[in-house]
Amino acid sequence: MSNEQPPPPRHGGHLYLQTNEVRNAVIHYRRSTDGALTEVARIPTGGSGSGGFKPISGQPSAPNDFEGAGSxxxxxxxxxxxxxxxxxxxxxxxxxxxxxxxTPLDVQPTGNPVTGRSGTAKSLAYSPSRRTLFVLHAFGPDHVRLMSVDGDGRLSVRLERYSVNTKDKPDRVATMVTLSPDERFLLAGTTFDQPPTANPDGSAILWVPGPDGAPKSIASNEPDPDGLVVFPVSGDGTLGAASFHDGGGGSPFYIAFLHGRPDTFVLGEAVGDGIVMGTLDGDGGIGIGPLVTVDTSKGKPSELCWLAVSPDDRTVFATNFGYSDVSSFHIDGTEIILAKDPACPPVPGDGTFRALNGTVSSGPSDNWFSPDGAYLYQIYGNASALVGYAVQPDGSLEEITRVAIPYNSPQGLAGV
Incomplete structure (x- = not known):
């Protein structure tokens, strides 16, 4: 007689992706119980995306346009x-x-003017008890702007503005914001302490001469351990003074709280090539565990950026932007263990895009885990593909669906 438990029931639902085209739209997909995606509609946002243009590097078209998440x-x-x-x-x-x-309801400016070819609004967090939307921009000094949301979903911009800069780092590049489960703190990730200059192929130059003439990394949190930013949130949604914390590795890019442990989160380190586990106490203090890295034999950095945590908090999938694949980690209490690296074969792009480590990449970006824990969905912008995987018990991924998406520009995934 087998003691093996039957797999949990699988459920269908919906998935949403923004095209980020100049005439921006949200694509609505229906998810079947077997994980397959069917496009239902493309609904214009009424606003403009970058159309593939990457403000941080000036590339005319490249994946991960805004170096961010949660759009x-x-x-x-x-x-x-x-x-x-x-x-x-x-x-x-x-x-x-x-x-x-x-059904479109409203479109409103964030309050930050656009200078040059594109703006950089890119990440959102919402506080339902305060009806406040936090909007993060890649470039500052006004990285975070606030919007009020009325009962009908209409938006109004607020005057408050906040920065992730420090006195000695006035030009930082932010990546994403997320709200703690109790809505008391807003956490912001960063990637660079100053905008990078570009190589001839458009890839970023990560090293600049330091005060002593020796090379100095511009990746945030390297060498100064201040790449994770925490703002206390007041009852009216305004933010208190920022505090700066060790993000556990170079470029603490992505922050994801565990579902069943509201004081615990995982951080994806884009230049640190791995993930760490962190804790947030009631005063906004941060504790950071050891960095667990992927295999970097393909070159550094791996640009491990986006994370998806399983509903049972046992597995984390991490997107390697530079390697065109996904790695998986298992969580055992307070320990992170590398499970499958990679968890799936690389998805090739069209051969035109190179990552920071020089490898030709398809530039995978945002991902999303289905609420039943059965499927992971991953954007591969340079391959013009949104790929769905069936999650295996050992942390590996089996491709089960693929749909065409616009070239390079798409970002952001959310679903039910």
């Missing part, structure tokens, strides 16, 4: 969906119907 989010009650429009620095809101369909 499409759903409210916890699933009534509303919000999406950034990075090209013109605005945010759009939609009503979510019982059938998963989206």
């Amino acid at each position: 499409v989010i759903l409210t916890p009650d699933r009534r509303f969906l919000f999406a950034t429009n990075g090209g013109d620095n605005s945010v759009s809101s939609f009503a979510v119907g019982a059938d998963g369909g989206l």
Whole structure:
């Protein structure tokens, strides 16, 4: 008689991706119980994306346009969906119907002007108890802007503005914001302490001469351990003074709280090539565990950026932007263990894009875990593909669906 437990039931649902085209739109997919995706509609946001243009490097077209995450989010009650429009620095809101369909409600500027070819609004976090939307921009000094959300999902920009800069780092590049589960703290990730200059192929130069003439990394948190930024959140949604913490590795890019442990999160280190586990105490203090890295024999950095945590908090999937693949880690209490590296074969792009380590990459970016823990969905911008995987018990991934998406520009995934 077998003691093996039957697999949990699988459920269908909906998935949303923003095209980030100049005429931006959100694509609505229906997810079947076997994980397959079917496109239902493309709903214009009423705002402008970057159209593939990458402001941080000046490349005319490249994946991961804004070096960020969380550009499409759903409210916890699933009534509303919000999406950034990075090209013109605005945010759009939609009503979510019982059938998963989206109805446009509003589009409003973030309050940050656009200078040059594109803006950089790119990451969102929402506080339902305060009806406040936090909007992060890649470039400052006003990295974080606030919007109020009324009961009908309409938006109004607020005057408050906040920075992730420090006195000696006035030009930092931010990546994403996330709200602690109790809504008391807003956490921001960073990637560079100053905008990088570019190689002839458009890839970023990570080293500059230091005060003593020796090479100095511009990756945040290297060498100064201050790459993770924490803001206390007041009852009206305003933010208190920022505190700066060790992010555990170079470029603490992505922050994901565990579902069942609201004081615990994992951090993806884009230049540190791995993930760490962190804790957040009631005063906003941060504790950081050891860095667990992927195999970097293909070259450094791996640009491990995006994370997806399983519903049972036992598995973390990490996207390696530079390697065109995904790695998996297992969580055992307070310990992180590398599980499958890589967890899936690399997905090749069209051969035109090179990552920071010089490898030809398809530039995978945002990912999303289905609530039943059965499927992981991954954007491969330079391959014009959104790929769905069936999650295996050992942490490996088996491709089960693939749909075509616009070239290079898409970012952001949210779903139910």
